Amino acid sequence: MKKAISIMLVVLMVFGLAACNGKKDPDPETKETIKIAVIDAFTGDKAVNGQYSKEGIELALAEINEKGVLGRQVELIYEDGQGKETETTNAFQKVTAEHKLDAVILDKYSSDVLAVEQFVAENGLPTFCQGSSIKIEGSSTKNLYSTRRSDAGAGGSVVAFIKEQGVKKVAILHSPDALGQSMGKVVVDGLAKIGVEVVSDQQFANEDQNFTNYIAKVLASGCDCFVAIAQTTHSAQIMIAAQEAGLSQGDNAILCIGNSAFVQQSSIQNALEASNNWYACTAFSPTISLEPTASWIKKYNDTYGRLPDMTSACMYDSLKMLAYAMEQAGSTDPEKVNAAIQAITDFKGVVASYGYQGNPMMSKAEYVCHIEDQKSIVKQIVYAE
Amino acid sequence: MLYLQMAITGISMGMLYALMAMGLTLIVKAVGVLNFAHGQLFMLGAYLTYWLTHQLGLPLWGVIICGVIVFAICGAAYMFSVYWPLRNSPWKVTVTISTLGASIALKELVQIVWGTIPLTMKPIVNGVIHIGTVYLNYQYLFIIAIGGGLMALVYILFEKTFLGKVMQATAQDRYCAELIGIPTIVSIMATYMISLTLSGTGGWLAGPLFLVSSSLGSLAQKAFAGMVLGGFGNVKGAIVGCLLIGMIESFGLIITDAYKDAIVFAVLIIVLVVRPTGIFGEKISEKA
Numbered sequence: 001m002k003k004a005i006s007i008m009l010v011v012l013m014v015f016g017l018a019a020c021n022g023k024k025d026p027d028p029e030t031k032e033t034i035k036i037a038v039i040d041a042f043t044g045d046k047a048v049n050g051q052y053s054k055e056g057i058e059l060a061l062a063e064i065n066e067k068g069v070l071g072r073q074v075e076l077i078y079e080d081g082q083g084k085e086t087e088t089t090n091a092f093q094k095v096t097a098e099h100k101l102d103a104v105i106l107d108k109y110s111s112d113v114l115a116v117e118q119f120v121a122e123n124g125l126p127t128f129c130q131g132s133s134i135k136i137e138g139s140s141t142k143n144l145y146s147t148r149r150s151d152a153g154a155g156g157s158v159v160a161f162i163k164e165q166g167v168k169k170v171a172i173l174h175s176p177d178a179l180g181q182s183m184g185k186v187v188v189d190g191l192a193k194i195g196v197e198v199v200s201d202q203q204f205a206n207e208d209q210n211f212t213n214y215i216a217k218v219l220a221s222g223c224d225c226f227v228a229i230a231q232t233t234h235s236a237q238i239m240i241a242a243q244e245a246g247l248s249q250g251d252n253a254i255l256c257i258g259n260s261a262f263v264q265q266s267s268i269q270n271a272l273e274a275s276n277n278w279y280a281c282t283a284f285s286p287t288i289s290l291e292p293t294a295s296w297i298k299k300y301n302d303t304y305g306r307l308p309d310m311t312s313a314c315m316y317d318s319l320k321m322l323a324y325a326m327e328q329a330g331s332t333d334p335e336k337v338n339a340a341i342q343a344i345t346d347f348k349g350v351v352a353s354y355g356y357q358g359n360p361m362m363s364k365a366e367y368v369c370h371i372e373d374q375k376s377i378v379k380q381i382v383y384a385e
Numbered sequence: 386m387l388y389l390q391m392a393i394t395g396i397s398m399g400m401l402y403a404l405m406a407m408g409l410t411l412i413v414k415a416v417g418v419l420n421f422a423h424g425q426l427f428m429l430g431a432y433l434t435y436w437l438t439h440q441l442g443l444p445l446w447g448v449i450i451c452g453v454i455v456f457a458i459c460g461a462a463y464m465f466s467v468y469w470p471l472r473n474s475p476w477k478v479t480v481t482i483s484t485l486g487a488s489i490a491l492k493e494l495v496q497i498v499w500g501t502i503p504l505t506m507k508p509i510v511n512g513v514i515h516i517g518t519v520y521l522n523y524q525y526l527f528i529i530a531i532g533g534g535l536m537a538l539v540y541i542l543f544e545k546t547f548l549g550k551v552m553q554a555t556a557q558d559r560y561c562a563e564l565i566g567i568p569t570i571v572s573i574m575a576t577y578m579i580s581l582t583l584s585g586t587g588g589w590l591a592g593p594l595f596l597v598s599s600s601l602g603s604l605a606q607k608a609f610a611g612m613v614l615g616g617f618g619n620v621k622g623a624i625v626g627c628l629l630i631g632m633i634e635s636f637g638l639i640i641t642d643a644y645k646d647a648i649v650f651a652v653l654i655i656v657l658v659v660r661p662t663g664i665f666g667e668k669i670s671e672k673a
Binding site: 043044045047048050051176202203204205207209210212213214216217219220233236237240244245246266269270271272 | 387390391394398492493496500501502503504505513515518519520522525591594595596598599600601603604606635638642643645646
């Protein structure tokens with residue numbers, strides 16, 4: 001009798017433990033929403049980017065939820081990272097702890113992305129970002145993807161453009177963050193290889209508001225080309241200072257080239273006529289006439305009454321690509337979605353065509369734009385090698 | 386010629402820091418509180434003048450008159466919301482902590498009202514002088530002129546007028562001032578109004594050069610440094626200290642671009658090691 005009771009208790013215990021430990025198979029018919037966290041600068045000095053991001057991603061969300069993904073609705077959970085490393089790290093940990101997420105989308109600041117990279121690797125969730133740092137390109141985190149080309153690619157495009165223009169002496173001014181450091185180095189090294197002299201290489205501080213003296217040093221250097229690398233918040237100030245100095249416009253104007261921030265709507269709106277005559281290598285321009293980008297720009301303008309910024313387009317593409325990968329995977333299981341993203345070879349986005357190339361950088365093209373009458377006009381398309 | 390440009394931009398940046406530092410010092414002297422929201426008050430000044438100039442479309446004289454009135458009202462409102470309710474707190478740093486909270490609140494407030502995109506403000510004085518490779522924006526010269534004028538006005542107010550004497554008396558000993566019938570609440574309120582007018586004017590002058598954005602408040606770091614360098618709690622010291630900071634910052638660029646701010650703060654540390662009370666600090670201790 002005792003033996004029978006013991007066997008029954010053991011059997012019950014085994015079943016009980018199995019019931020507790022057993023993973024519940026995801027019900028394909030479940031109507032639970034697909035939760036995707038969006039971490040960006042929604043407050044603070046860089047909140048302008050968060051605003052454009054939100055507009056772009058909301059546009060994608062509305063389109064996706066018309067049909068749903070795997071029969072489910074997508075829900076975005078916004079978390080404010082303020083465009084700062086510490087705040088982004090806190091936001092990432094908070095949102096991943098509070099919600100059962102299916103994916104994460106991060107902002108465009110490479111330093112923020114690099115700050116949370118280890119957590120991204122640990123949780124395995126498919127994570128899109130807009131960072132372009134060379135460090136992101138070299139990242140071994142297999143579930144991290146960017147909708148941009150790396151700074152090495154963008155820097156290479158700048159060098160190639162300078163070579164085409166027959167420039168002899170270049171002055172560089174760059175930001176102190178991951179973007180400025182990495183792209184600045186690529187440009188300096190690239191110019192050395194093609195025999196162009198760098199007569200001035202300056203780095204400004206994040207807190208700088210006054211660029212007059214930096215530009216004065218550029219003028220004094222006797223350069224015939226000025227390359228500036230900065231985030232959106234500083235690019236307008238640099239363009240204004242360059243115009244005042246007669247560097248970008250007027251009889252003694254020289255070739256002025258910026259990174260993508262210089263042709264973004266927010267920069268042009270602030271610099272106004274000072275933005276004219278600048279060239280920039282950028283992932284996106286709101287004057288692209290190629291489809292499907294042109295139609296999307298029109299839709300964005302009709303919806304929000306203003307043209308999109310690069311960050312709006314990158315966010316739109318990130319969510320669209322995630323939804324596409326989930327459909328392809330037939331699941332929201334992170335491993336399957338990651339495999340589906342890594343199988344992408346030619347996804348037509350509004351920023352560019354995307355394909356997984358063995359590293360996080362998925363964009364396959366970039367544009368050289370020229371600002372004319374406060375509008376960025378595409379002059380060249382540069383494809384990734 | 387490059388040095389001339391650096392000198393002028395250095396002096397004008399120093400003037401902007403000095404306008405902030407003067408306001409900071411007046412509040413320190415009046416109520417003994419270090420106002421950490423002063424950079425945001427400077428920023429608020431830029432937004433308010435943007436509102437008067439571009440949204441209400443007032444002419445320059447209208448902006449000046451209405452600006453002073455609006456700054457004064459904001460100064461009084463700031464005092465009654467941030468300082469006055471906490472003035473008798475047993476924990477002395479309560480008001481200082483309250484100013485830290487106010488700095489965050491102000492930053493978010495302007496973004497709610499005016500949006501997150503930086504705003505472009507037309508120059509008050511338009512034009513640039515080119516001398517060889519040197520170029521000077523008239524706005525920098527205007528900052529020097531207006532900054533100098535305001536400093537003279539503050540000197541006259543405190544040294545030559547009855548209101549200034551009342552404010553000085555309140556700053557020196559509030560209890561005694563109340564005993565002789567000085568309405569200290571009015572005196573303190575006037576100090577806040579003047580302080581915000583000085584900072585707000587600084588914001589108005591800086592807005593056309595650096596765009597009107599919430600990051601304008603970051604200029605306060607240099608104002609704090611200038612105030613300490615000149616001698617904490619001394620108006621003359623704050624002005625001299627800030628002008629020095631502006632010049633060091635400007636000429637530091639000749640030596641290094643990446644570490645020019647490090648030079649500014651290295652000079653500050655060296656001065657404080659040699660003279661812990663700052664350049665004019667000794668005179669305060671003598672007075673005390």
